[in-house]
Amino acid sequence: MKHVHYTEVELEIPKEQGIKDIMIRWLISKKDGAENFAMRLFEIQPEGYTPLHQHDWEHEIFILEGNGAVRDKTSEKSFKQGDVFFISSMEWHQFANTSNKMLKIICLIPYKK
Amino acid sequence: MKHVHYTEVELEIPKEQGIKDIMIRWLISKKDGAENFAMRLFEIQPEGYTPLHQHDWEHEIFILEGNGAVRDKTSEKSFKQGDVFFISSMEWHQFANTSNKMLKIICLIPYKK
Numbered sequence: 176m177k178h179v180h181y182t183e184v185e186l187e188i189p190k191e192q193g194i195k196d197i198m199i200r201w202l203i204s205k206k207d208g209a210e211n212f213a214m215r216l217f218e219i220q221p222e223g224y225t226p227l228h229q230h231d232w233e234h235e236i237f238i239l240e241g242n243g244a245v246r247d248k249t250s251e252k253s254f255k256q257g258d259v260f261f262i263s264s265m266e267w268h269q270f271a272n273t274s275n276k277m278l279k280i281i282c283l284i285p286y287k288k
Numbered sequence: 289m290k291h292v293h294y295t296e297v298e299l300e301i302p303k304e305q306g307i308k309d310i311m312i313r314w315l316i317s318k319k320d321g322a323e324n325f326a327m328r329l330f331e332i333q334p335e336g337y338t339p340l341h342q343h344d345w346e347h348e349i350f351i352l353e354g355n356g357a358v359r360d361k362t363s364e365k366s367f368k369q370g371d372v373f374f375i376s377s378m379e380w381h382q383f384a385n386t387s388n389k390m391l392k393i394i395c396l397i398p399y400k401k
Binding site: 176177178179180181182184202203207208209210211212214233235237239245247252254255257258259260261262263266268281283285 | 289290291292293294295297315316320321322323324325327346348350352358360365367368370371372373374375376379381394396398
């Protein structure tokens with residue numbers, strides 16, 4: 176059984192293009208023996224954002240702290256703490272911090288078989 | 289894209305034996321098109337608990353609110369808000385609310401292929 180506080184997990188700079196002021200913690204991953212899906216936590220500064228992109232895997236997301244906006248290519252919709260998202264494969268999406276406080280997002284992805 | 293606040297998702301009584309004062313919300317499931325894993329939220333009253341059990345799938349867990357204790361057959365360890373657990377397949381586990389406030393746990397499980 177792995178048991179840690181999320182703040183004990185290393186804070187890393189993601190490698191993706193098109194991001195701003197984001198750090199990531201890989202809370203549960205293959206390193207822990209997770210073979211089916213991974214749990215990450217994104218910490219997004221005010222005015223920071225994830226890339227506007229699409230990919231052939233889904234996201235399961237829980238907004239842990241803060242407020243922001245989710246965007247696709249044509250629209251924007253605000254979100255708040257406690258909101259839940261299911262982003263299907265190939266859906267365009269971007270998560271942005273539109274507030275003046277830190278935004279923290281739990282985001283899970285599958286490991287492809 | 290599914291987007292809801294977690295409190296908008298139906299609060300159900302789990303069917304498992306050996307539980308006490310627990311309700312569950314299936315935040316993301318096959319109903320939403322999730323084919324690889326499901327996100328559930330457990331709301332556990334003071335003195336409530338999940339079953340002491342084992343099974344051949346893993347859990348990925350984030351403690352959203354409250355305090356409690358995780359148990360196996362021989363030991364007990366306390367946990368708090370922001371703690372993360374990876375419970376491997378076949379590991380014995382039980383989550384109990386040992387406080388006087390509600391305990392809220394995000395718990396993800398794989399869909400078996």
